[in-house]
Amino acid sequence: MARMKFLCDAERCIECNACVTACKNEHEVPWGINRRRVVTINDGKPGERSISVACMHCSDAPCAAVCPVDCFYQTEEGVVLHNKDLCIGCGYCFYACPFGAPQYPQASNFGTRGKMDKCTFCAGGPEKNEEVQFKKYGRNRLAEGKLPLCAEMCSTKALLAGDGDVVSSIYRERVVTRGFGSGAWGWGKAFPGQSG
């Protein structure tokens, strides 16, 4: 059984935001909800790197551990999903998540957050009716034999998604290729004082 994983290759990510709009296109999430976003560090300086972040579908998901109503569940492929009918919008998962994945619709009366929304790895949610599932959770691409659209449309193939074994073998190959010449770590690491 495949164990689904995301991986964003920061050497490739150019902050083009295709993953963000692909997600909006596929699931028609409303303005203000970003299941995926691109984070840039050292913006505008040497060393600038970007990385696309969404729910990482943790093996031992902190969101699930803290949820007071136990609305989270994990599919056999390791995709972390949640039941919006159970969710009370308390925001505990927001505290617990190391990636800032949980999203909340605009605040309504009395400061309630509404139902939490997050990346589903394009695996839909616990809803039998197609239309209801789409409206609540978005499309179920895995059921169609497809992978998350954000990764499939990534401009530079920085964002990888799929069976964790396959994803890691692709990434490992890239790392080995990049090790060409001065090596992955550079002569500077191997021989302190040398440049490169």
Add this chain to the structure above:
Amino acid sequence: MLRKKMNGDAKSVRLSSALQVQAHGAVDRRTFLRNSGLAIGGLAAVSAVAGRVQKAEAAGAAAGGKVDIKKTVCTHCSVGCTIMAEVQNGVWIGQEPGFDSPFNLGAHCAKGAAAREHAHGDRRLKYPMKLVAGKWTRIGWDVAINEIGDKMLQIRQTSGQDSVYWMGSAKHSNEQAYLFRKFAAFWGTNNVDHQARICHSTTVAGVANTWGYGAMTNSYNDIMKTKAMFLIGGNPAEAHPVSLQHLLKAKEQNNAAFIVCDPRFTRTAAHATEYVRFRSGTDIALIWGLLWHIFENGWEDKEYIRKRVWGMDFVREEVKKWTPEEVENVTGVPGAQMRRVAKTLASSKPATVIWCMGGTQHTVGNANVRAYCILQLALGNVGVAGGGTNIFRGHDNVQGATDFGVEPITLPGYYGLIEGAWKHWARVWDVPYDWVLGRFKDKKLMEAAGIPLSRWADGVLETKENVEQPDTLKAMVFWGHAPNSQTRGPDLKKAFEKLDLLVVIDPHPTVSAVLHDRTDGVYLLPAATQYETVGSVTASNRSLQWREKVFGPFFEAKSDHEIMYLFAKKFGFEKELFKNIKVEGNEPVVEDITREFNKGMWTIGYTGQSPERLKLHMANQHTFDKVTLRANGGPCDGDYYGLPWPCWGTAAMKHPGTPNLYDTSKSVAEGGLNFRVNFGLTVKGQANDKWAKNDPVADSLLAVESYPVGNEIKDGHPPVSMGMLMKMGWDKDLTPEELAVIQKIGGDKPENVLWTVDMSGGIQRVAIKHGVAPFGNGKARCVVWNFPDGVPLHREPLYTNRRDLLPKYATHSDRKLNRLPLLFESIQKRDVAKEYPIILTSGRLVEYEGGGEEQRSNPWLAELQQNMFVEMNPADANNLGIKDGQQVWVEGPEKGKAKVMAMVTERVGKGVAFMPFHFGGHFQGKDLRSKYPAGADPIVLGESANTVTTYGYDVVTQMQETKTTLCKIWRA
């Protein structure tokens, strides 16, 4: 586990790869999945857990119904990404990655991934509208065409046909662009132009004058073969994001150096191996600085220069002046870095040079691009895989629209405006030359270049005496063009207000609808997007792709070719315009238009790309190699993807297209070439022959001992004519049919019929049979004697912050060009550097394109960029008392000002500010939202950068200066 690399991406290991072959065959997904449970193996388990196979119904489509896959091409940049649209009951319900496309391999940027919004959102111009007493009023198409037509015919009577300006678009398909140019000719004017003027016009002129064709020499894919990339004035990570897929592969797999030269530390520079920050507008000094090291150390390719390049000596003399000290003084780049970059380039072969608007949009743009070419010629990098000048075009079809002559200086195919050119096209159009002549005021205006797009406002505002045509411009047609991409916003506003008639034909109202304070005389006509029609589009690498219709047209929108038909009918020349083009209802048949231009575009080889061949390529994308672009087996076996021009001869000849220009390692029949002979055979006797050495060998412009594989002449030779075929005894290879056509064209002198006007294609066919390039085999030239600066010279920008350099590097003298006065020194004379101390440059954001109306109306994109901003260095911000996120005023030396948000960042150097140019709808602090037709206003509005930008045009093409001006900034 190391897998064998195919594309190094997720494609080869994708769970659903089993789906792909069928996916574009319009198989119903439900049916397919039912039948393929075994094929996708482990996936069946996924389905069992995750629920039923399903497809959410979007946009209210009725449940059920067959899901068709329509293949189209993204309309946002020149990479040419395939879009796979899922359509059910006429509704575009989903977008899938086009993994088979050799260009994008499924990838998109933010814009491409949001393309479906075109069929989803309704912030569009929905029906024809007219401004009545300051209010937008809905009218019918027939009323609109009648009223506009009557007004134009009246202007034609009183001011002449040249007072109506036809501004076309890089968003047109090839067929529409061709028809548009023909339409303008039949109206009787050369006042026709499009975005290429303010995009790559300097490239087209400068590069074509160096070696023959002014286009990208290789392809995005070919960059995967390079050993070093030298980018100058380009930020493809934002402007052409998918191209980075190819660039980063070269970096990773070949360990290729990735050198980015830019005044701004761009998102592209963030991935560079070497970033060179230099002062905006000093490209020539920078390139000469690199060549100084190359010549000094003897790193140039001497054999290549001897065989294939003329005039390098003159460059050498100029380069001598650019010592490391002088280069550092002018550009700001330290000598050690210059030497390191020069050495990297010299020791990494092949290396490619890439440039975009940062190089072209200058008063010296034509000379900048020639300097880049000369660098590559010195290194012997042109005409080799992995080398070349990879010029990234901006719009999806700006290459095609340029090729089809939507320009004031030429007819389709760069034939120019001379009598011979008109006669050639009259033959193709199947109308008498005298009839075409009769459409114009006179022969002089018929052969005189029109007003360039960048100068339309001056064409309106100048006095009648200053304009070299019967009257000033009275009517403007903006047919797919956003005015906020043009400099001098306040002057544009004045010009809009002075016009008698303003017509906007566009899917959106655009800034043209709101910038002015007019209360009448404005019409908005809704045009269909390219997703709502069919036709071919030329990507930057000269490949053509055929678009299928996805949906629509939306609301009351009409396709551009249909609108042209309606106007032609109103003007009474529809019979001539569509003589050999079938019209169904009011819509001309697109394939017939393709077939017509196939009959005339001999100069650049747009003759072999029949609609049938193009459609075959689209249907068999998966058979093309992702690096070489060549089909390996399958129905397109041997062809290069999209038949990159020149695709010589007729379609029947089955030329595979030319993947890399001037590549002598292949025969011409297989896509090989050499440099074009387009500037005479020798320098001696030219109009300006001060460069002649009076030595027949040194002055010869023919190649020496260099020729493509299989060339039977085995040396340089002139362009091929019937006379040359006769001399070589090759005329007997012509078929009787070909000979008859040539004799008909040549009359009593068939020997004078050139390869460019032979409508049989026979001359090209026979030349190629003997391994000979139809356009001759010449040398590239380093000196363009017909330009003001034969050898590119550094000249300071009109608004320079380095007035101390003016005695040495002053700009050009004032002059008259293309019917209008063109100022240089009188602008530069005014010293504003103290009052306006900060250099202002502009550029793109990844989420938006061009005037941005389309993307700012798209919520998926608009959400990501909600505020117009100016980037400024922390030092400048602190000196001016400005904090990040505060509102500031930015004012240019011509007093145009914009109120924008400050973004304090080290991305720009000290003393430099940057603004993106896609915003519009605010003007000098005023929100113009209420002036849009109801429901058609973009979600995000903002100040236009070009309200602040200033006067300045290239001395050859009148490209606008957007990249270097001055400004001052203060807290609002």
